[in-house]
Amino acid sequence: MFGFGELFYGLSIILTLTNIMYCFIGCVIGTLVGVLPGLGPVAAMSLLFPVTLHIPPVSALIMMAGIYYGAMYGGSTTSILVNIPGEAASVITCLDGYQMARKGRAGVALGMSALGSFIGGTLSIVGLQMIAPPLARFALAFGFPEYFSLICCGLVVLTFMARGSMAKALMMAAFGIFLGTIGTDLFAGTPKFAFGIKILYDGLGIVPVVMGLFGISEVLMNIEEGITQEIFKTKIKNLFPNKKDWADSAGPISRGTLIGFFLGILPGAGPVISSFTSYAVEKKISKHPEKFGTGVIQGVAGPETANNAAVGGAFVPLLTLGIPPTPSMALLLGCLLSYGVQVGPLLVKNSPDIFWGVIASMYIGNIMLLVLNLPLIGLWVKVLKIPYVILFPLILLFCVVGVYSLNSTTDEVILMVIFGVIGYLMKKFAYEAAPMVMAMILSPLMENNLRQSLALSHGSFMIFFTRPLSAVLMITAIALLILPNLPWLKAKKWEGLEETE
């Protein structure tokens, strides 16, 4: 029961010197990019994407996963000590974390953040371990129409969860679908929107697009706006919370775990929305909501637990359906595909070493991160003192070299710069990049399943509504498109979150 036998098999894979080393490297890099503002897990994973091509797939995935959940741990350090989020999922931690630091409780805030992250992260792996195998068995019944409907539903959920305008998110998803169609048509063999450019015949690469949209654009924003790092000067002591802190945090940690895990499964929600939702929920149910923002521990424990729990949740659709719910997961998918691993419901059966190896590595990784983030906190504080003047050329250089070394062509570097400019403009004009990237990645799968379904039904779109599972997914998608436009629900959407912001 609960896959304990398989978990031991996974532990036998991770407990080798090489894999432990890759897990450790992933956790260290993850914490580092989490700590450093302006470099998130997506950019770091993109950077290491070319490196992973030289190592076995299990080790590559273990390292990439380590970066992802490691960044969630590291992000809080910057939020608490500098009042600048290390990465997007730690934005909300700034509110109470920094105030706690100002009151001389930086140690407790950092400690609770690490311990909450550990609890949320570990429990979400238990959830993943329990949910993923039965879900994968269920997904074996999926045909072309079900997959198409699932992708449509996923993209609509993604746009529904978008924090800005849903219309804008839908536009970005549509543009992403178009970007995903660039390349060579698999059925007719004709080039599509390649304009005679050699690198476009194989389709747009995920790495240059993601690095441009998330890495380069962030640096451009920072150059334009300027980053001022002022570390709150305080002695970090008493990392372990006292009894009262634990009593105050027990509820937020439990709720944060559930919120994070289940929101993490949804496309687009991921750690960012999970942390915001957790904060909003804690504020709503608190007897003293007015104290939020003044340095209450609940405002740190809940969101930090939720953003780590979301990581375990995000692995569920990736490992069972082959559908990535966040751009980071999309990179993991790209990594698996580059090895020729069949991602989807058959992954558990055909590649149990990858499936259980990654799950087991996450348990080990969370323990490593607890050690990295509690006793070694002083080291990360020193990292925070590196001036941005030194960091930004290095980040740019990492992006350029990372993209170049993928296919040894400068054309992809130019492509990355172009997407960097697009990403910068999208930030300026309030368009979210995540729906675009997700849609771009899912587009080839979507197109294949759409065309196969229509061929199967002799051109009738009713095939998506006559098969029960497909119909449920399609109706859910349509309902989600209509619901936010109903007047009485329009005002309700993200009311709590907006209040929080």
Place this chain on the structure above:
Amino acid sequence: MERDKWSSLVWLGTGILICIGSLNLSLGELHNPGPGFLSFFAGLVLAVFALVIHLQSRKAPAADKKKEPKPIWTNRQRGFKMALTILALLVYAVIMNYFGFLVSTFIFLVFLLRVIEPQRWSVALFGALVASLAFYGIFELGLKSQLPRGLFQIF
């Protein structure tokens, strides 16, 4: 909002161009969709929603227009530096093929450390040299990444 009014027009144009391009690729038949089928609908959705946002932004009440958070480009000097960084990245990508990784990276970093965030000459030169060599060591020697060697085939 003012910024939505103009950005939506760009997306509207993009959507229309995608639709035209898809039609040229052929939509095929419903039972046998062609290469332009999905991209046509993607372009259509993009154009329709861009039009909706454009119309909404034109209809926005005056109070909303006053609520415009802050101008898009706040600091002209820093904006110019940002534009220079983009240009430097593009030039760097091009010259890498001619001068090789080490030389072009050194020039690129000196430019960033002297022009974008001005440092002393000694800091810029020393920093650029150390960083170029470190990256060369990590990627070329350590990870065997095959960085460009340029026309002279040296580094």
